[in-house]
Amino acid sequence: MKDEGSSGSTRSSRRHLPKVEDLDKREATDVEVSRYYFSTGDFKAAYLRAKDAVSLYGDDEAAHLALAQSAEHLGKRDEAIAEYTTFLKLDPDGPKSKLARKSLAELGAK
Secondary structure (H helix, E strand, O other): OOOOOOOOOOOOOOOOOOOOOHHHHHHHHHHHHHHHHHHHHHHHHHHHHHHHHHHHHOOOHHHHHHHHHHHHHHOHHHHHHHHHHHHHHHHOOOHHHHHHHHHHHOOOOO
16 A cells, blocks of 8 residues: 655665674774764764663773763763763773762762
8 A cells, every 4th residue: 555645765864874883893983983973062863872871781880980971961860870970880880980980979879
């Protein structure tokens, strides 16, 4: 049955990035791109790429930190607290743990 209300191609005009077959590479790329967007002040794009990275590998501390930082800058306080907390569970004594604890304190986390 044809949809009489549509016309033309149903193909998306969005530009597609090449597929990254290796999920480890994909996740690392998402974190790297998230950091880039964060550094340019595009916190929404950083947030979305970090969210993709966390969805691929929920146990990657770098992805959780990137998501926490971008969520914080977008005013998503509860999500930022949850992500900083997850980051600290995964990497409690790592080089970025002090930063995460400071951010949690500034967010008023208990």
